[in-house]
């Protein structure tokens with residue numbers, strides 16, 4: 386095969402891994418360790434991590450990584466925390482992460498409520514379950530005394546959600562050029578693998594003008610009317626179904642009163658695509674529309690006082706890799722190794738977008754248990770059978786970096 390990884394090689398590696406006595410012990414330990422994983426999940430959920438204010442949770446997570454004996458545990462200047470578990474040498478180096486931030490603002494009550502085995506709290510699943518599963522993987526590697534070939538950096542990233550714009554993972558890869566592969570533990574479904582990234586641009590567009598009395602100053606250009614022209618034209622944009630490409634005016638604000646010509650009017654806009662050329666094309670059309678709307682409003686009143694201010698506050702690159710890429714096939718084999726059927730998911734927007742866009746093999750792999758209400762105050766997680774997520778992550782990691790004297794690193 387062109388990528389140098391054939392199906393036989395993957396099969397042989399997983400056979401050897403599964404037959405390894407320490408790995409068998411590890412898989413059993415993960416089930417016995419269920420209570421510890423859930424306890425950590427609850428404890429971490431109760432430390433709030435609002436966007437851009439993840440520090441308290443990051444410090445706690447840093448301590449947990451240290452207690453697990455990782456080397457060089459540190460917090461970087463962006464606020465990510467990570468440490469390394471070294472292999473026997475000559476292997477690849479991967480970064481295994483979950484995200485520290487939640488979508489919930491400061492002051493949100495994150496106390497966990499338990500009802501019939503189900504855990505309720507904002508952030509209990511996304512991505513606190515990922516953080517707890519990551520810690521469980523490290524605990525398991527230690528307990529079963531598994532020596533890998535490659536090095537594994539384990540850590541928590543900041544800024545995955547919304548306006549965070551992947552700032553954590555972007556900073557990490559700017560500072561670490563020696564990473565050969567990336568796993569994000571995030572999202573529901575232990576059998577779920579996300580290997581394509583949706584890209585997005587986000588904007589705030591603000592029109593400003595002279596304002597005035599609606600009757601007395603009639604004839605002055607209006608910021609609200611300029612905004613309306615822009616929205617009408619955006620609404621008429623045509624985008625392809627495949628690759629899926631979308632646009633949305635999310636919020637609209639402006640004006641001072643019913644009898645005033647609006648001095649200011651603004652909108653936020655979200656543009657997305659699974660393909661970078663399609664996103665770039667949509668972006669150009671959008672930028673032309675918002676400029677033209679200001680010109681048209683000025684033109685109408687033979688004026689020049691309407692201005693437009695365009696701020697891009699989100700930039701996530703679309704990213705794609707083949708479903709045959711080694712990291713995707715290894716992740717699939719790991720799901721099969723624990724008796725599951727891999728589910729290759731539709732493109733989405735996760736921490737893996739960034740390394741993927743750099744050409745670094747990267748996937749986001751799902752978590753154990755069942756989930757609901759993500760990004761709402763009613764978020765819940767049922768940790769029953771949650772061990773499957775942790776077992777799958779362990780198997781993915783061991784396939785990628787190899788097990789000393791047992792199987793080679795499949796990630797080159």
Ligand SMILES: [Zn+2]
Nearest residue numbers: 511512571572
């Ligand atoms: Zn998430």
